[in-house]
Amino acid sequence: MKVTIEEGCIGCGACEAICEAVFHVEDLVSVDEANIAGNEDAVKEAAEGCPVSVIVVEE
Numbered sequence: 001m002k003v004t005i006e007e008g009c010i011g012c013g014a015c016e017a018i019c020e021a022v023f024h025v026e027d028l029v030s031v032d033e034a035n036i037a038g039n040e041d042a043v044k045e046a047a048e049g050c051p052v053s054v055i056v057v058e059e
Contacts (some may be wrong), residue, residue: 001040003031003047006054015046015055022046029055 015023019042021035029036047055
């Protein structure tokens with residue numbers, strides 16, 4: 001699984017609240033790729049819950 005963040009992130013922290021093992025928000029979000037394995041369902045949930053739809057998940 002590959003996770004990328006497109007332009008437009010507002011740094012709201014919703015993704016981090018859903019999956020803090022993978023998403024970290026300071027001004028913008030960063031992705032800890034080493035922790036994606038085992039957290040796939042939470043990553044997908046975070047992408048679906050992103051209010052500006054900038055989290056892209058590729059299988």
